Amino acid sequence: MKPIQLTTHDGLKIAAHKLEGESPTTLFVPGFFSNMEGTKATFLEKQCKKRGRAYIRFDYRGHGQSDGKFEDGTLTDWLNDTLLVLDELADAPVVAVGSSMGGWIAVLAALRRPDKICGLVGIASSPDFTEDIWHRRMTDQQQSVMNEQGYIAQPSEYRDEPIIITKRLLDSGKDHLLLHKKSLDFDIPVTLIHGMEDRDVPWQKSEKLNRLIGEEQSELILVPDGAHRLSRDKDLELIDREIVKLLKKL
Template identity: 50%
Template sequence: MSQAHYFDTPQGRRIAYHKTEGQGPCIVFCGGLKSDMEGTKAVHLEAWARDRGLAFLRFDYSGHGESSGAFEDGCIGDWHEDTLAILEAVTEGPLCVVGSSMGGWQALLLARAIPRRIKGLVTIAAAPDFTEDGYWANFTDAQKA
């Protein structure tokens, strides 16, 4: 496996990534909450893309995997900034975004932020409402306050 490359975002976060050169649209894998770019789905999808000569990008959000920061210091908005920053820095042209779990939420945010670049969108067990249904609904009134 090749070594990760790093990109420093405008917000001062260091994002680790692997990019496979190839034909476009570039396939971008957005991982789930507390997942990293070394996960089974990301690595297998990269191998599939490489075998077909397709461009591919996998990366770690800040506070995940090899990227800088502590998980507890991040939030959905920060990870969206990370995603936009790495895409702007290391890709060009059309994208096919694959998002797993919370990465599905990130994929949907990308479709809203850069719709002209999105040529394909795949979500796997997307969780765009997990904070509302999974956390907020179970908080006590004191925790909500």
Template identity: 40%
Template structure:
């Protein structure tokens, strides 16, 4: 059953929580996705069957949480993640970050590494507002962003276009993780599909090269797309969590 946490600046954060043994697992979803997605629901079932504590939630402006998506930015969603982890979990957690959730999980790891038992990312997209959106904008789109504060981009995942705001771009620059040291002092498993049209495979290699840690592995899945939600891909996510938990327990 969906519950709500009073989050930063009065934002109302929707979440679903399953009790169980620790370390718990926390799922962090992607840009404009929500906690009803296939990976989030599969992981909740995975956790229930194992008696493992599990938490999924919606960032503000996403899913059942309060706020308008167009008014949000990486820093807001990062603060939402900190609030639910601090307020709704106990002890070390394994974070599972999908796409934008991978970026946010890295921000969480940098802020409170003592609360992480491990990290699993799926098509992680760190710094995507700069490396993806801004780098891909035409001169006309950059001018429109400066003048009107927003541009619209077509979406492969929704009928309506993505609205990209100037605040999203500028705030993203305040939360980059690939421009400074990124120590990850716990087991880390990066998962990436080679047919991902949204997050280039090279980004996964860049992240592996940039981050530091003693137990860090990247798994490339030939032909897997950005959704990474086929039965085989979902099983790989579960296996990666098991690997991390085996090191933590």
């Protein structure tokens, strides 16, 4: 099935799939260098179709079937792509389900569209990961190269070729940092799921996010043997159960 094409303010086409069904709409917000054909995105679509629920998945610019080059994108761009999908495709109320970087973007989108997003599920959420790349993952030499040429090529265990990380991306992240705050202004139910064997994003990120949102609004679920992707059958079943529970709350 051909994707829907949404046009950004700078003329790029954002690809999305929308499944019509019962409200609330579930919106899957993908991770860094991921896309809407991933295991979690397609599994959740099947589950929503089975239950007659509305569902949307999409690709950021520079990802999957959308226009643009990955290395040209910034966190601000990918947040704006998410807001475009919310504004043009999603009927309120919406439950945002964000994976990894998508967990960060889902929180930012919920803060900007309180009239649309009524619930949120974060899967291995990675708020402020751009700061982690600079301070924890880059050597002094890599930082020097980044400052001189504006990018570095970062090896990835998920693909053969390195991922291009740009200074523009890291700088844009500074405009959206969350974890330094004392609290977040949320009045929607939130469920945060994180694997304790996650080697890419420490589970303490979700713990901190849970505290910032507040225990009255947020629930933290830690998976003792869970890795970053949380794409095993039992992980997918857990995610699905928690989404269903959240939908029932609404």
